[in-house]
Amino acid sequence: xxxxxxxxxxxxxxxxxxxxxxxxxxxxxxxxxxxxxxxxxxxxxxxxxxxxxxxxxxxxxxxxxxxxxxxxxxxxxxxxxxxxxxxxxxxxxxxxxxxxxxxxxxxxxxxxxxxxxxxxxxxxxxxxxxxxxxxxxxxxxxxxxxxxxxxxxxxxxxxxxxxxxxxxxxxxxxxxxxxxxxxxxxxxxxxxxxxxxxxxxxxxxxxxxxxxxxxxxxxxxxxxxxxxxxxxxxxxxxxxxxxxxxxxxxxxxxxxxxxxxxxxxxxxxxxxxxxxxxxxxxxxxxxxxxxxxxxxxxxxxxxxxxxxxxxxxxxxxxxxxxxxxxxxxxxx
Amino acid sequence: xxxxxxxxxxxxxxxxxxxxxxxxxxxxxxxxxxxxxxxxxxxxxxxxxxxxxxxxxxxxxxxxxxxxxxxxxxxxxxxxxxxxxxxxxxxxxxxxxxxxxxxxxxxxxxxxxxxxxxxxxxxxxxxxxxxxxxxxxxxxxxxxxxxxxxxxxxxxxxxxxxxxxxxxxxxxxxxxxxxxxxxxxxxxxxxxxxxxxxxxxxxxxxxxxxxxxxxxxxxxxxxxxxxxxxxxxxxxxxxxxxxxxxxxxxxxxxxxxxxxxxxxxxxxxxxxxxxxxxxxxxxxxxxxxx
Amino acid sequence: xxxxxxxxxxxxxxxxxxxxxxxxxxxxxxxxxxxxxxxxxxxxxxxxxxxxxxxxxxxxxxxxxxxxxxxxxxxxxxxxxxxxxxxxxxxxxxxxxxxxxxxxxxxxxxxxxxxxxxxxxxxxxxxxxxxxxxxxxxxxxxxxxxxxxxxxxxxxxxxxxxxxxxxxxxxxxxxxxxxxxxxxxxxxxxxxxxxxxxxxxxxxxxxxxxxxxxxxxxxxxxxxxxxxxxxxxxxxxxxxxxxxxxxxxxxxxxxxxxxxxxxxxxxxxxxxxxxx
Numbered sequence: 001x002x003x004x005x006x007x008x009x010x011x012x013x014x015x016x017x018x019x020x021x022x023x024x025x026x027x028x029x030x031x032x033x034x035x036x037x038x039x040x041x042x043x044x045x046x047x048x049x050x051x052x053x054x055x056x057x058x059x060x061x062x063x064x065x066x067x068x069x070x071x072x073x074x075x076x077x078x079x080x081x082x083x084x085x086x087x088x089x090x091x092x093x094x095x096x097x098x099x100x101x102x103x104x105x106x107x108x109x110x111x112x113x114x115x116x117x118x119x120x121x122x123x124x125x126x127x128x129x130x131x132x133x134x135x136x137x138x139x140x141x142x143x144x145x146x147x148x149x150x151x152x153x154x155x156x157x158x159x160x161x162x163x164x165x166x167x168x169x170x171x172x173x174x175x176x177x178x179x180x181x182x183x184x185x186x187x188x189x190x191x192x193x194x195x196x197x198x199x200x201x202x203x204x205x206x207x208x209x210x211x212x213x214x215x216x217x218x219x220x221x222x223x224x225x226x227x228x229x230x231x232x233x234x235x236x237x238x239x240x241x242x243x244x245x246x247x248x249x250x251x252x253x254x255x256x257x258x259x260x261x262x263x264x265x266x267x268x269x270x271x272x273x274x275x276x277x278x279x280x281x282x283x284x285x286x287x288x289x290x291x292x293x294x295x296x297x298x299x300x301x302x303x304x305x306x307x308x309x310x311x312x313x314x315x316x317x318x319x320x321x322x323x324x325x326x327x328x329x330x331x332x
Numbered sequence: 333x334x335x336x337x338x339x340x341x342x343x344x345x346x347x348x349x350x351x352x353x354x355x356x357x358x359x360x361x362x363x364x365x366x367x368x369x370x371x372x373x374x375x376x377x378x379x380x381x382x383x384x385x386x387x388x389x390x391x392x393x394x395x396x397x398x399x400x401x402x403x404x405x406x407x408x409x410x411x412x413x414x415x416x417x418x419x420x421x422x423x424x425x426x427x428x429x430x431x432x433x434x435x436x437x438x439x440x441x442x443x444x445x446x447x448x449x450x451x452x453x454x455x456x457x458x459x460x461x462x463x464x465x466x467x468x469x470x471x472x473x474x475x476x477x478x479x480x481x482x483x484x485x486x487x488x489x490x491x492x493x494x495x496x497x498x499x500x501x502x503x504x505x506x507x508x509x510x511x512x513x514x515x516x517x518x519x520x521x522x523x524x525x526x527x528x529x530x531x532x533x534x535x536x537x538x539x540x541x542x543x544x545x546x547x548x549x550x551x552x553x554x555x556x557x558x559x560x561x562x563x564x565x566x567x568x569x570x571x572x573x574x575x576x577x578x579x580x581x582x583x584x585x586x587x588x589x590x591x592x593x594x595x596x597x598x599x600x601x602x603x604x605x606x607x608x609x610x611x612x613x614x615x616x617x618x619x620x621x622x
Numbered sequence: 623x624x625x626x627x628x629x630x631x632x633x634x635x636x637x638x639x640x641x642x643x644x645x646x647x648x649x650x651x652x653x654x655x656x657x658x659x660x661x662x663x664x665x666x667x668x669x670x671x672x673x674x675x676x677x678x679x680x681x682x683x684x685x686x687x688x689x690x691x692x693x694x695x696x697x698x699x700x701x702x703x704x705x706x707x708x709x710x711x712x713x714x715x716x717x718x719x720x721x722x723x724x725x726x727x728x729x730x731x732x733x734x735x736x737x738x739x740x741x742x743x744x745x746x747x748x749x750x751x752x753x754x755x756x757x758x759x760x761x762x763x764x765x766x767x768x769x770x771x772x773x774x775x776x777x778x779x780x781x782x783x784x785x786x787x788x789x790x791x792x793x794x795x796x797x798x799x800x801x802x803x804x805x806x807x808x809x810x811x812x813x814x815x816x817x818x819x820x821x822x823x824x825x826x827x828x829x830x831x832x833x834x835x836x837x838x839x840x841x842x843x844x845x846x847x848x849x850x851x852x853x854x855x856x857x858x859x860x861x862x863x864x865x866x867x868x869x870x871x872x873x874x875x876x877x878x879x880x881x882x883x884x885x886x887x888x889x890x891x892x893x894x895x896x897x898x
């Protein structure tokens with residue numbers, strides 16, 4: 001069991017308010033990702049849940065029990081840090097066993113739990129090494145192993161993959177997702193990378209300036225962004241925004257079209273423009289097109305489409321895929 | 333990591349250190365300040381009375397004070413000049429590739445670990461003795477009159493001894509600073525056509541400038557209160573030729589038992605040291621933020 | 623990376639550096655050699671370098687005739703005692719400042735450092751009088767207290783710079799793993815801080831061992847450490863150089879060896895972390 005409830009949580013450091021007022025329900029067993037640009041308060045929020053920081057005001061409950069004033073050690077949560085935070089003076093075995101030692105578990109239980117965690121995470125051959133003798137990916141796995149042996153109510157991940165190279169990041173992403181499928185424990189995961197958020201989450205919390213912009217499943221966020229910020233933050237390449245006359249045609253202050261929802265034609269389209277750069281990724285081609293009166297628009301087309309620099313092309317949005325926003329940036 | 337719990341714990345853990353240091357600083361210092369306004373001699377107990385600034389007036393009027401002040405400045409300045417210049421050159425040399433670098437380093441830093449009374453006695457007797465000393469023998473070998481160091485050049489002799497003790501300190505710290513110089517920066521300067529001299533003045537010297545300042549300030553703090561070396565070699569003499577402020581105050585307090593006068597001198601010494609300390613603290617403080 | 627250098631240049635530097643190194647080291651070497659000479663050969667002109675009658679007699683005399691061992695143990699008691707006492711007070715303080723800093727932490731650190739810069743002579747009189755009244759003159763306790771107080775700022779600073787290098791993440795990880803404050807300090811912080819604590823200990827013993835203002839002024843016989851014992855050799859009559867050398871060697875050898883092992887920490891400790 002591991003539901004987490006935040007009620008009117010506020011946090012300020014000195015005079016600076018980082019989180020003005022957040023309420024949030026995380027259901028048991030869900031994989032929830034906090035995502036947002038750096039400085040949006042997502043790590044602070046995680047640390048408040050962990051108990052590493054005091055809330056300035058509000059309430060945090062785990063499994064319905066008020067934990068606001070409880071020390072981190074008593075909250076029965078596990079955390080995986082960005083820096084892994086392994087104990088350098090202990091072997092891999094010592095690291096993984098540490099939480100159980102702290103609760104004075106019997107030795108046989110510790111051994112069994114460590115061996116089990118090691119086999120799940122492919123660390124069996126490394127149990128007697130020190131953290132510094134391991135690669136980045138292995139260290140990450142040790143940190144996860146240390147988190148799972150306690151059978152916590154929930155896992156907290158603080159940007160755990162940002163120190164890994166791109167290929168390893170993809171692999172570890174899959175491993176963490178698999179782990180969640182296997183353990184079915186609540187996971188709260190902080191990242192600034194919207195791809196990680198989209199691929200891993202059951203539900204995403206998009207944060208901006210300490211406020212929740214939207215809370216929903218990845219597809220909800222993609223298909224029905226609540227506002228311009230979420231629309232721009234979720235999806236890659238970014239959504240194209242157009243303001244002014246073109247937007248007014250749709251009865252909105254501004255409109256947005258995702259690159260994948262723009263069809264490119266050699267003839268005239270809804271808009272026409274000049275190709276500035278075309279990026280070939282093999283599977284896709286990104287065209288950056290200068291459109292008069294609308295600025296640069298990015299399109300995503302199939303890989304075999306060949307447009308050259310300087311060519312004039314037409315751009316037409318897919319029917320029903322134009323997002324409309326009012327003057328406050330809220331979806332209409 | 334700032335929860336109310338940890339901060340309360342932190343305050344309790346700091347309390348002993350802070351309170352002890354506070355007591356250590358405030359109690360004796362305020363006593364010194366109080367005594368400095370008293371006519372107070374240990375040989376005449378019960379005769380203490382308030383004299384205002386008389387002690388300070390006597391202290392400044394005493395020609396020995398000015399001699400001691402000059403001696404202090406000469407001693408500090410002389411040692412600083414030798415150790416900073418020598419230390420830089422030595423650090424540059426030790427930074428070069430050579431055989432047995434580690435051992436040379438050990439040889440060079442060794443004097444720093446010798447207790448002041450030992451180095452003073454060894455130098456005074458075995459090296460600088462006018463008849464049987466090693467230097468006297470060297471002088472004769474090269475056909476010179478041996479020098480009676482402590483009679484002819486008392487201050488210079490003390491400067492030599494103290495510089496010998498502190499040269500390793502300067503060298504070690506400057507060498508550490510030198511070794512943190514980015515090799516690529518040196519190579520880039522080389523590519524830009526810098527010769528050894530311009531390399532030194534434009535790249536190396538600015539890089540070790542801060543270390544040089546730190547060495548200078550720390551040494552100044554310690555050198556202002558040189559005591560043991562004077563006590564065991566010249567006892568401040570001949571006359572007051574090697575009496576520095578510390579030694580003068582020592583004589584007034586523990587030899588002449590004039591607590592009031594010595595205290596006034598102590599306050600003067602504190603003020604002098606504070607002037608240096610302010611600069612040092614500023615540099616260290618800047619580093620704390622980085 | 624490697625600078626291209628010719629072997630000839632390297633040999634040149636080697637000769638120059640060794641030459642200078644030996645000149646600087648010479649007084650110590652000379653003391654070492656002299657300590658093994660009979661008194662007559664110790665003052666011989668021309669000096670005898672190696673061709674003398676090696677003897678251990680000086681060491682024996684120094685030990686039997688002058689309470690060498692008492693002064694040696696006084697030095698050990700005051701240096702080790704003050705260092706341990708200092709660590710006891712400093713470890714919690716440095717811990718607090720490194721891991722739970724407040725806005726005032728920096729000011730507190732700077733203030734502590736500033737007490738170190740107070741010239742000893744400025745407080746000599748009151749300390750002497752207080753010690754006289756408390757009967758602490760010429761006692762171990764008195765010397766330990768003074769040495770602890772004058773070195774406490776350095777101990778706190780060194781520990782602070784070492785603790786600062788321990789990532790806060792790791793302590794937080796321990797907290798998340800269910801460790802209490804005590805368990806956190808015992809199982810995580812202390813093992814990680816051992817190298818730092820050890821070098822702080824070493825540097826402090828060196829500083830306390832060689833301290834020669836307070837030890838000379840506050841002790842006479844009972845608690846007099848080696849600094850004061852050696853100073854008693856300065857009496858003008860007689861040239862007992864061999865014995866002086868033997869006594870000196872015994873006084874400096876332990877510290878010299880410790881110092882050689884702690885070169886790197888020394889730089890950091892003595893510059894308050896300003897040069898690393």
